[in-house]
Amino acid sequence: VEHFTRVLRAYQERLRDLMRDHRMKYVLIFKNHGAVAGASLAHTHTQLIATSVTPRAVAVELLSCREHHQVKERCLFCDILAQELQDGSRIVREDAHYVTVTPYASRFPFEMWLMPRQHSHCFAEVPEAELRHLAVHFRDVLRRLRHVLKNPPYNFVLHTSPNTQIEPKRAHYWETIRYDYHWHLEILPRVTRVAGFEWGTGFYICPTPPEIAAGHLRDARETEETL
Amino acid sequence: VEHFTRVLRAYQERLRDLMRDHRMKYVLIFKNHGAVAGASLAHTHTQLIATSVTPRAVAVELLSCREHHQVKERCLFCDILAQELQDGSRIVREDAHYVTVTPYASRFPFEMWLMPRQHSHCFAEVPEAELRHLAVHFRDVLRRLRHVLKNPPYNFVLHTSPNTQIEPKRAHYWETIRYDYHWHLEILPRVTRVAGFEWGTGFYICPTPPEIAAGHLRDARETEETL
Numbered sequence: 001v002e003h004f005t006r007v008l009r010a011y012q013e014r015l016r017d018l019m020r021d022h023r024m025k026y027v028l029i030f031k032n033h034g035a036v037a038g039a040s041l042a043h044t045h046t047q048l049i050a051t052s053v054t055p056r057a058v059a060v061e062l063l064s065c066r067e068h069h070q071v072k073e074r075c076l077f078c079d080i081l082a083q084e085l086q087d088g089s090r091i092v093r094e095d096a097h098y099v100t101v102t103p104y105a106s107r108f109p110f111e112m113w114l115m116p117r118q119h120s121h122c123f124a125e126v127p128e129a130e131l132r133h134l135a136v137h138f139r140d141v142l143r144r145l146r147h148v149l150k151n152p153p154y155n156f157v158l159h160t161s162p163n164t165q166i167e168p169k170r171a172h173y174w175e176t177i178r179y180d181y182h183w184h185l186e187i188l189p190r191v192t193r194v195a196g197f198e199w200g201t202g203f204y205i206c207p208t209p210p211e212i213a214a215g216h217l218r219d220a221r222e223t224e225e226t227l
Numbered sequence: 228v229e230h231f232t233r234v235l236r237a238y239q240e241r242l243r244d245l246m247r248d249h250r251m252k253y254v255l256i257f258k259n260h261g262a263v264a265g266a267s268l269a270h271t272h273t274q275l276i277a278t279s280v281t282p283r284a285v286a287v288e289l290l291s292c293r294e295h296h297q298v299k300e301r302c303l304f305c306d307i308l309a310q311e312l313q314d315g316s317r318i319v320r321e322d323a324h325y326v327t328v329t330p331y332a333s334r335f336p337f338e339m340w341l342m343p344r345q346h347s348h349c350f351a352e353v354p355e356a357e358l359r360h361l362a363v364h365f366r367d368v369l370r371r372l373r374h375v376l377k378n379p380p381y382n383f384v385l386h387t388s389p390n391t392q393i394e395p396k397r398a399h400y401w402e403t404i405r406y407d408y409h410w411h412l413e414i415l416p417r418v419t420r421v422a423g424f425e426w427g428t429g430f431y432i433c434p435t436p437p438e439i440a441a442g443h444l445r446d447a448r449e450t451e452e453t454l
Binding site: 051056201 | 255283424
């Protein structure tokens with residue numbers, strides 16, 4: 001847990017530092033685990049790529065969040081969290097600070113989203129005291145995944161706010177991002193293949209219902225031996 | 228070539244038949260070749276999936292084409308074709324009826340787009356006499372790919388008009404689709420891995436410039452032995 005906390009702190013420090021460079025509109029932090037998931041080094045590692053444009057996938061998410069907020073006056077992810085906590089069937093782990101679910105419209109079997117309970121648009125602003133809670137939670141759900149699917153290849157991607165330090169603010173979603181966006185981690189096991197259907201449609205065929213996946217992940221025992 | 232022509236005719240007949248079913252908004256025809264590309268059967272085959280919604284990826288393409296046509300009063304793909312034919316560096320094969328290029332912003336090494344020279348929005352409307360020309364062209368570019376990359380895994384996806392037989396026409400891109408959309412085939416070799424960066428951004432890192440790929444594909448000798 002100590003080491004995991006230090007890794008998360010490194011993410012934050014790199015994010016904060018790169019956001020001082022006004023050429024950088026977005027900083028993407030991600031992990032590729034296993035050759036199938038694109039890992040190019042044998043030892044475990046995460047990567048960071050800063051881009052001078054807001055990535056297309058991020059922009060689509062920001063616009064969806066903004067649209068929801070304009071209609072409901074609530075954060076989309078806060079609404080998802082409330083609904084998932086009430087329903088319960090897709091919860092993998094919840095504690096006082098974080099919740100991990102298998103999303104309702106999972107693209108991949110055992111896909112998981114880890115979200116802070118408290119609304120926050122930017123991972124770089126998570127208080128130092130929270131990082132240890134996140135390390136405990138994040139480490140636990142990754143271990144559950146490793147246990148249930150026998151160390152599968154996976155990607156995880158940090159979804160956080162673009163660099164809001166940039167002036168002048170250009171895109172129309174900048175002004176409200178603090179209220180309508182909610183940082184989270186998407187964990188994407190790579191046990192199915194993306195094929196012609198997915199390339200042609202942008203839709204995903206997921207053979208495992210998220211409720212079944214969440215059940216297996218909840219049941220995984222947290223012992224050092226098996227996890 | 229005879230057999231390939233019959234396969235293309237089968238695609239057309241299935242498309243035409245399914246478009247009589249007004250529940251079906253889109254008919255996707257695609258091929259997965261090789262396990263990495265998601266092929267689930269050992270023998271070569273294509274697949275067809277009809278959907279009751281216009282797939283997200285198709286809608287994005289249709290809207291881009293419509294936007295271009297509104298500004299330029301020309302088809303986006305006709306403009307790309309004219310530019311590629313003038314430039315020449317990304318042409319894989321051109322004949323009187325079809326042109327295959329490695330697109331300027333290729334997502335994958337050796338990605339190819341096969342387009343009819345003459346504007347046409349719908350593959351189902353290609354005249355019977357044209358199918359043989361298409362078979363000769365399509366077969367040749369697939370053989371070039373097989374030769375150059377030693378039978379790589381790949382997907383191809385037919386991009387054609389949604390079912391325009393449906394009444395009442397709902398989405399705002401229906402009315403102009405005949406003028407602003409241009410059917411084509413996208414051939415996507417799967418020699419690189421889609422990893423965290425691609426999931427997080429919707430951008431693709433392509434290590435092979437399309438001009439280099441096109442050169443190799445043009446140079447491939449058309450002999451029965453090697454192709």
